[in-house]
Amino acid sequence: MELDSPSEGPKDGGALLPEIDIYLHLLVQIYLLDQKNLEMGASFSTELVQIIHSLNRRTLDSLAAKVYFYYSRVHELLPPPAITEIRPQLLASLRTATLRKDIDTQATLITLLLRNYLLTSHITQADHLVSKTLFPESAANNLIARYQYYLGRIRAIQLDYTAAHNELVGAIRKAPQTAAAAGFVQAANKLNIIVELLMGDIPERSIFREPRLEKSLHAYFLLVQAVRIGELDSFFDTLNTHAETFKKDGTYSLILRLRQNVIKTGIRMMSLSYSKISLRDICVRLRLDSEESAEYIVAKAIRDGVIEATLNHEKGYMQSKELLDVYATQEPQEAFHERIMFCMSLHNDSVKVGYPLAIAAWAFG
Secondary structure, X not given: OOOOOOOOOOOOOOOOOHHHHHHHHHHHHHHHHHOOOHHHHHHHHHHHHHHHHHOOOHHHHHHHHHHHHHHHHHHHHOOOHHHHHOHHHHHHHHHHHHHHOXXXXXXXXXXXXXXXXXXXOOHHHHHHHHHHOOOOOOOOHHHHHHHHHHHHHHHHHOOOHHHHHHHHHHHHHHOOOOHHHHHHHHHHHHHHHHHHHHOOOOOOHHHHHOHHHHOOOHHHHHHHHHHHHOOHHHHHXXXXXXXXXXXXXXXXXXXXXHHHHHHHHHHHHHHHHOOEEEHHHHHHHOOOOOHHHHHHHHHHHXXXXXXXXXXXXXXXXXXXXXXXXXXXXXXXXXXXXXXXXXXXXXXXXXXXXXXXXXXXXXXXX
C-alpha cells in the first residue's frame, strides 16, 4: 500500500475550495460597499453572482444568500435604472434556488424582489410575486419578519388593512430584539400605527414611551393625537410640519387617507357634544367645501354605524339620538360576533392539529 508523505501537497496544484473563494469575494464585495465605490462594486457583484449561479453546492447556500443581498444593495444606491436591471437575474436565481431547495437563498431573493418592486412602486407585480411563490416556513426569523413587513406594506396600499395589521404585528414580534434591528422595529411600528388609524383604532400610548421608539415616533404621536380628537386643523398642521419625515418613511401617501377618518371622528365628537347641530356649522368646523358635502359625510357616517343620529334634509341639521342604554345599539352584537369568530377559528385550528394525531394514535395503537 502506497502512502502519501505529509510533505506532498494536493495533486490539483493547491486550488482553493469554492467556499473559501466565495468567502473572500464576499469580503471584497462588502469592502467596496463600505468605501462607497458603487460602480466597481456593481460590476464586481454582477460577476460574483454569475459564479454563484453556476455552482451547485449546498455548502455555499448561506454565502450565496449574503452575496445576493449585497448585490441588490449596491444597485439600490446607484441611479434609478440600475435597480430595475437586476430583476431578471434575481428572478432567474430564485427559480434556480427553488429547484435546488436552497431555503436561505430562496427566502432572501423573495424579500429582495419585494423590496425592489416596492422601491419602484410596482405594487401589482409585487402582489403577483407573492401569489406565485411560496415563502419557506423554515426560513430564519429575520427573513420571515422582513417578508411580513413587505407583505404588510403591500396589503396596506391595496386597502386591505386587516391583513396588513396582522402581517405587521407578526413582523414586530419576530424582529430581533437587539440594537442592530432598532431601525427595522421603528419602521414596522410606524407603518403599523398608520394602519391602525386607517382601521379606526387608536394605538396604545405605551408604544410611544419605549426608549428606542420614543424619539422616532414623535411625529406619529402628534398625528395620533390629531386623529383622536378629530380636528382637521391640527391634522394638517402636523402633516405639513413633518411632511419630510413622513415622505422619508414612505407613509405620506397612506397618511393622506386619514382625512376621512379625522372627519368621522370629528362628526362623532360633535354628535356627542350637541343634541342638534346644523350642517352649516359642521361644514365650518370640519373645513368642508359645501353643505352638500357635509350632508353626504354625515349620512355615510350614520349608515356605517359611526354615529347614532338622524338627518333632516329640509331644515338642514343633524339630530343626535339619546343613548340611554348601550345594549340598544349595535356594539354588543359586534363584540359578541367577534368573540364567536375567535372561538370558531380556535376550534378549527385545534381540529386541524388534533385530527392527524388521533389518526396516528389509532394506527399505532
